[in-house]
Amino acid sequence: MNTVLVTGGAGFIGSHLCERLLQKDCRVINIDNFNDYYNPYIKAANVTEALKNIQYTLVKGDIRNNSVLESIFSRFDIDTVIHLAALAGVRKSLSNPVEYIDVDIKGTVSLLEYCRKINVRKFIFASSSSVYGRNPLPFMEDDNVDSQVSPYAVAKRCGELFCKTFNTLYGIPTVCLRFFTVYGPRQRPEMAIHYFTRLIDEGKEVPVFSNGTSSRDYTYIDDIVDGIVAAADLQCGFEIFNLGNSRPTQLDSMIDIIEQKLGKKADRNYLPAQQGDVEYTCADITKAMNVLGFSPRVGIEEGIERFVKWYKSQSIL
Numbered sequence: 001m002n003t004v005l006v007t008g009g010a011g012f013i014g015s016h017l018c019e020r021l022l023q024k025d026c027r028v029i030n031i032d033n034f035n036d037y038y039n040p041y042i043k044a045a046n047v048t049e050a051l052k053n054i055q056y057t058l059v060k061g062d063i064r065n066n067s068v069l070e071s072i073f074s075r076f077d078i079d080t081v082i083h084l085a086a087l088a089g090v091r092k093s094l095s096n097p098v099e100y101i102d103v104d105i106k107g108t109v110s111l112l113e114y115c116r117k118i119n120v121r122k123f124i125f126a127s128s129s130s131v132y133g134r135n136p137l138p139f140m141e142d143d144n145v146d147s148q149v150s151p152y153a154v155a156k157r158c159g160e161l162f163c164k165t166f167n168t169l170y171g172i173p174t175v176c177l178r179f180f181t182v183y184g185p186r187q188r189p190e191m192a193i194h195y196f197t198r199l200i201d202e203g204k205e206v207p208v209f210s211n212g213t214s215s216r217d218y219t220y221i222d223d224i225v226d227g228i229v230a231a232a233d234l235q236c237g238f239e240i241f242n243l244g245n246s247r248p249t250q251l252d253s254m255i256d257i258i259e260q261k262l263g264k265k266a267d268r269n270y271l272p273a274q275q276g277d278v279e280y281t282c283a284d285i286t287k288a289m290n291v292l293g294f295s296p297r298v299g300i301e302e303g304i305e306r307f308v309k310w311y312k313s314q315s316i317l
């Protein structure tokens, strides 16, 4: 990996990834449109560290804009594309499915088109555990994945299928990574750990869906970045990997840990499950361990402790 195009590099996962790639002496180009899915000032803060590095170029633009892609691919000798830009998040996809199709499917295909023209060495696609829908646990890469329960999840599955088809047609070495609920510093503000931490900190009521009994395979950001970098270095044709922690945590227990790390009690309001939610996730990571050497190191207690420390450092700024 020498020159890497990261899409969505101002977001939560992308900003951590760009910093890691710069540490590895890569030339990094980040294209991000700083959309207002959540406050764009947060994204501006996410890129401040990377902007100090002369090996980093920030392009404020949209992956659906052909002239922006044209200028990036003609200006830089890109060998690897790591495609994270998306409308991420299940719930908003229920009220706005068309926009999800536009960004998450059409945007992905536009990018694949450029990648085939310049023969990139590797294409990495950020997929999601949501493609498994309500399959039995643990989720495995070769499970049947034809029953998603949200427009977001279907869009991610379509992205995977386009990746596979472009690999078949044009031979682009491609890896689809199915991330399992990623958390850590800079986590998107609407995601559960971040959202609950803020509500508890501010003494507000915490909506506990599925009566607190759902469970998620929360995966720490540094472990996810390890997996992405390993996938970028892998010699392959087309592969799909789960990147998860493989140790699910119940919603109620997750809130217990936040309370303990924050030193404040939650005012819990127990509610039924929400439409579009998958109540249980757990990754089988055998394939990622064997092929990528993936080995998640940060457990939920330590991960939430690190998150809360970061959260507190933000609130005093």
Ligand SMILES: NC(=O)c1ccc[n+]([C@@H]2O[C@H](COP(=O)([O-])OP(=O)(O)OC[C@H]3O[C@@H](n4cnc5c(N)ncnc54)[C@H](O)[C@@H]3O)[C@@H](O)[C@H]2O)c1
Pocket (backbone or CB within 6 Å): 007, 008, 009, 010, 011, 012, 013, 014, 031, 032, 033, 034, 035, 037, 043, 061, 062, 063, 064, 083, 084, 085, 086, 087, 088, 089, 103, 107, 126, 127, 128, 129, 178, 179, 180, 181, 182, 183, 188
């Ligand atoms: N965070 C998770 O738990 C998780 C789980 C599974 C999959 N994923 C996937 O990982 C990727 C990154 O997720 P995240 O949590 O960092 O989300 P994020 O919203 O923080 O980052 C996505 C970035 O993409 C940018 N973007 C969106 N549309 C764009 C467009 N048309 N052109 C250019 N930039 C655009 C946004 O401005 C944002 O900065 C997404 O593809 C998401 O679906 C995330």
